[in-house]
Amino acid sequence: MARVVIVGGGYGGLASAVRLAKLGHDVTLLEASETLGGALTSISEDGFTWDAGPDALLVPAVVRDLFRKSGRPLGPELGLEGDDGLVPLETVREHRFADRTVLRLPGGSRRDQVEAFEGLSPGLGEQWDEYVHDYEEVWDLLRRHYFEEPWQPDSLPKDVGRLLGSRDVLYKHLKRSFRDDRPATVAAHTFVADGHDLRNVPTWAGVVTYLEQCFGAWTLPGGLHGLRDLLAARLATRGVTVLVDTPVRDIEVRAGRAVAVSTTRGGEIPADVVVCAVDPRRMPALASYVERTMPAIPPVVTHLGLTGDVPDLPHETVLHGDPMLVIRPGGQAPDGCTAWTLHGRGRLAEDMLRVLARAKIDVRDNVVARIDRSPRELVTDWGGSPHGVLWQGRHTVRQRLGPRTPVEGVYAVGAHATPGAGLAYVGLGAALVAAEVGPA
Template sequence: MEEEGPDRGVGVSALRIVVIGGGFGGLASAVRLAKFGHGVTLVEHSDTLGGALQPVRADGFTWDAGPSSTLLPAVIRDLFRKSGRPLERELDLQPLDLVREHRFADGSVLGLPSGSRTAQIAAFDELGGLGAAWAAYVDERAGEWEVLRRGYLEQPWDRDLSSRELSDLLGSREMLHKRLRKVLPDARLRLVASHPFVADGHDVRNVPVWMGAVSYLEQTFGTWTIPGGMTALGAALVDRLDTREVTVERGTTVLDVVVRKGRAVGVRTSAGDLDADAVVCAVDPRRLPALAGFVRRSMPAIPPVVCHVGLEGDLPDLPHEVVLHGDPMLVVRTGGTSPDGGAAWTIHGRGQIAEDVLRALARHRIDLRPHVVTRIDRSPRDLVEAWSGSPLGVLWQGRQTVRDRLGPTTPISGVYAAGAHATPGSGLPFVGLSAALVAQAIGPA
């Protein structure tokens, strides 16, 4: 093996690679690198793999613990194609008609169509002749997405080699909140545009304007899901670890990266040291002393309050996701699986939650309390402890945040970063892209 091989990204010898973390970012990195011909060991502190893709089960009901849908299906298709069998031979990824339904405080309702500019314009026109304003806002995001995709999300970013267009975009001082107030005249449009970030715990005043490209992705590529739950995605990747002969160390805590002469040579774990030519950090880097100093100015985005309920009886007919705007903001997801005659729903809460979540939901005329068979409540702390970090990644604190996070490379030679903390957006598409960047940076054997 050549000394600087892992940092060149092309023509390296087969490397011993340790991937830290068994969430989606770690799984995606491991199977890509193993397909490249490297010897990969994945280390996970818990006894199960999948992270936020792990299901929650009780009394015959099953809920998605994390994402229940995804944008950019091409990212998942590429992952499966580049690591083995095509996606279509293993999972049934299906488009949804709606991104979500928004219900506003004034009683108006918007069903946001998925994957159609024409349908979105018509839906906003029905809300009050707002289609043209919404279309103009989303159209402007298209150009920003292309700049980000080409120069930042699909190839490892080097600020010294960055195009002027990309540097100007990433360095812009304008935050999304200011742009929304400037170009969207109706408060309901601003709520729709800002929702993905509010739902992830961000203050829109601190989110860069270019992150508004999420609205373009929703309109252009649509929202997709797997019938029965997105947990099937995690299970398929766990199976692929076996196919790609990845060594898996479950129930093992990584304590730190072992660094000698400025270069990673292994990881220190609760079960002993593992030698490595390259290390992929697919967890919050704050957990690793060698990396923590490089991310001391960043903070994690905190998960919402979550309530999983198993239901029976005559329930309202709701789409897969309904947003009830207000304080608190409530999100109802209906896509779980249940015994015959039942339903498995999940409620997320954000904001001033001074009462039981189901009682707050009842004030919106969705009273599930008489129908509850079983219930699981999880606080933000519960979720962070269960996952040893936040799957929502880094909290936006202004334009500097993009430089405060690590990935795909890090200041330590031989250490790479993937996962929610290594990418500007949370969710499966951005995490999947981060894993692809790590594979590209390391290169094939």
Template sequence: MARIVVIGGGLGGMAAAARLAKLGHEVALLEASGQLGGALAPVERDGFVWDAGPASTLLPAALRDLFRKSGRPLEKELGAELEPLPIVREHRFADRTSIRLPGGSRADQHAAFEELGTGLGDKWVRHVDIYADVWTLLRQHYVEAPWDPYTKGAVPKELAALFAIRETLYKRLRHDFRDERLALVAGYPAVAEGHDLRNVPSWVGVHSYVEQIFGGWRVPGGMGRIAYLLGARLQTRGVTVRTGVEVLDLVVREGRVAAVRTAEGDAEADAVVVAVDPRRLPALAPYVERTMPAIPPVVAHLGLRGDVPELEHELVIHEEPMLTVRPGGIAPDGCTAWTVHGRGKIAEDLLDALARHKIDVREHVVTRVDLSPRDLVEQWRGSPMGVLWQGRGTVRNRLGPSTPITGVYAAGAHAAPGAGVPFVTQSAALVAQLIGPA
């Protein structure tokens, strides 16, 4: 039985701790804040509850596999099924046209884009189709199997060739779409995570394929329920959870991790899983000095009373600034809970910007929580958006699931295979594969 310390109590850390404890290891989880959950922990005020970070997920199999491999199935824990989203999001454009984007169906997406303009459906599905082989390659050699960029010849040639492609997503979208609206839809997932498409490799556009094939899914009661259930799962599996513990560094002896240094003393460890931004730990910082965090958006959580517009699960307004509205929070009777994200040049209040687009809820606000990107990064000790894309080399500059220090592993948004609920969840599975059973 190995003594394993997991640093960070967000989704990646909790998922890794649950899996490793189920494999028979002695696991301790250290979280700097006073609660578990990270970006999944909900925001609550005056009877309103909002998703702090993601409000839905792709690839629900990742969450289902986590719960099945660490205990009871997810749906049994929830007491309900995950809910498929008929419309993943609505996109509104500067010319006042819009598209309601379905997920999980090539034919439905084709029809939706044909309504936007004759021939646009063909152009859209042709673009998405190019990522079918990309997804197969990524799934087999990167998302579902640990990759090792530190050992010569360990990366499959096909994967190495994909990661060496110089083409950016910006260039790919400009090549495939003369209609700017299609490029905005395809580029949105990366832009929403804080990336400049000129610095994003074209293969990252695989998100559109995953969304089309698997669709979007919502957790009944909000994503915060996943954090709550995982916290309970850690207790069931006998994980020692310590909150309010700030990790200062790793203790490395002769090239191998020996302990985790905290303000309260050293915690000895045979292995360590780093599920926070590794730049925060001096022992790992030199290995990720070329990386930067992707900056979160400006966020306003709104508690609204009275009649407000009925919106889709997610509404994106593609103007300056880009606004994303998520109306799916929990609210008292007669009220509604919205979350608004803003990106770009924000020179006015987010609600004033919304009002310019004929969505005026300013007089309906009964409570409000405003959070800057800095607030979010400080609260979460890092960015849930993970590592900023700075060109094709970024994929090799971030850590995970292994690291150059023996006995140290990386999970979470800052590790491979990247940010987003399914990929962060999968990062824990990759670490568990490498460490193996006790």
């Protein structure tokens, strides 16, 4: 049995903790703030509750596997019959383009996506299908040698090495694939929304469009922040020691390997294994290994509590342009009210509600509650960016740590680690760490 100390109580830390505890290790989880969850949490005011961070996930099998491998399946944890407690979303998102055309992108169906693009313009369905289908082989290759198997950057299969080392970037790939800007805008959206420059994003990363088509988008009843509460309960079931309000100074390294974690309040906590589930730049013992990386900065966020008649929008609506706005209806609200969350990127020289009004979505007179959060506030509250490492070209994938690190006994998980940001990738990262550490 190894003494495992996990630094960080976000989704990556929680998922790693329950997996390693189920494998028989003595696990202690340290969280700097007073609550667990990181970005996977909620924010409330005046009877409204909003998802503070992500409100949907791809590849639902990752969450299902997490609960099955650490105890009871997700469905019974929610008091439901059957294993599954996740709810599929009919529409991944609605895209509203600058020319006033609209596309509702369905998930989990190749045929439905083709029909949606054909409705936008004849011929676009075939082009979109060809673009997405090209990623089928990419997904299969990366799934076997990167996403679901601990990878060694210096000993990759040749085909994986060629793929990850390719100089081709998503910006050029989209220009070659589409003459119409609209499908290119849809394919690029995830990266633009996360703050990346398409000229620095490798083409293979665009596999996310294939994941959306194959698996769709999913959430939990009441909001995705419910995962935090379920995992916190699983920590107790598995006997994990949880210390909140316990900032970590550094990982103590002696004779080349980790031996403890030093905290600001509890002194040193001995460890045979340390899992860094925060931005590794915050740990002096790891900072030098990631000094070439930069964080992807969160958007400007506004949570709205609305009353009266408001537009009936799908799970996510994107207003393309500069600025680009994302509307996410959802959360909990008093009777007769609605909860929305707005994300803004680009030239936000005026209030986002005025931008919405120009797009014929005027809810200014419906606002009864409002919380504005700047990117700096979000990073401060969460101790880092949930969007992980900023893409700066093909070398970025090798500059991230995880699941192993150059320090013996230290592993990395989370948005800043392999395989990257997003609940699906972070969940896969936790599985990789558990595979590397192994059973007690």
